[in-house]
Amino acid sequence: MSRSYGETWVYESLVGGIPGLAIPRRIAVAVQFLLFEVAVLVLGWYYGLWNAVLAGTIAVLVAAVGSVEMHRLGANNRLLSTPPEHKRLLFGSSIEIVLGVLAFVALVTYLFVWDGALLERLFGASPPAPVVYVTLLVLWDLTYRIGTSWWSAVVALWRAVHVDLSPEDAAIAQRLDAENVAFSAVQLALTPFLFEEPILLGAVVGHVLAVTVVCSAAILLTRR
Numbered sequence: 001m002s003r004s005y006g007e008t009w010v011y012e013s014l015v016g017g018i019p020g021l022a023i024p025r026r027i028a029v030a031v032q033f034l035l036f037e038v039a040v041l042v043l044g045w046y047y048g049l050w051n052a053v054l055a056g057t058i059a060v061l062v063a064a065v066g067s068v069e070m071h072r073l074g075a076n077n078r079l080l081s082t083p084p085e086h087k088r089l090l091f092g093s094s095i096e097i098v099l100g101v102l103a104f105v106a107l108v109t110y111l112f113v114w115d116g117a118l119l120e121r122l123f124g125a126s127p128p129a130p131v132v133y134v135t136l137l138v139l140w141d142l143t144y145r146i147g148t149s150w151w152s153a154v155v156a157l158w159r160a161v162h163v164d165l166s167p168e169d170a171a172i173a174q175r176l177d178a179e180n181v182a183f184s185a186v187q188l189a190l191t192p193f194l195f196e197e198p199i200l201l202g203a204v205v206g207h208v209l210a211v212t213v214v215c216s217a218a219i220l221l222t223r224r
Helices: 010-016 025-046 050-079 084-092 095-114 117-123 129-162 167-193 198-221
Strands: none
Touching: 025 050, 025 129, 050 084, 050 117, 050 129, 050 167, 084 129, 095 117, 095 129, 095 198, 117 129, 129 167, 129 198, 167 198
16 A cells, blocks of 8 residues: 555655665565675674674664554554544654654764773774674664664554544553554663663663653543
């Protein structure tokens, strides 16, 4: 089914917007995972950075799970019989991109200006340029997913306060909010690599707690 501008996440529109190219979402996610994972393995082998391969693999896996969840959240939100304002706010505003950019810039500032110890532990004192390039791509993927999860939670709370739903739609909406909590919780898989980085550890855990609180409030306040 075709969807117009403003009815999808920016991520969903990337491949679907290419004329003549129709890739099933499972294949698109699999290709994404394989490309990133091959890059992690090849660069780890070529530069002898095996200590970074596990962290890179977990990050790529978390990003791939995030891609699957974005498809699910997008598709199921479009099934809700909510007013156009809800979907325009969720998809058309592209606020998830803004939040992702802010999180990414904050992360890069921390890594390269505030404290470069994490990069040095993983890549050594002089990280190779290709390794930094792939690392930044994966980090952007992760921060974009974080922005999407947070914005989904905020819009869910708005929907719960302002929109009356049928019992069937209310049940779907509550499942979506619970799934968003699980979506954010997947990012806790990164925490074992952040125990020596309390600021980053606090940011990841704080994000998950914030999404949990907001989505829980949305579940409780959903109007039938």
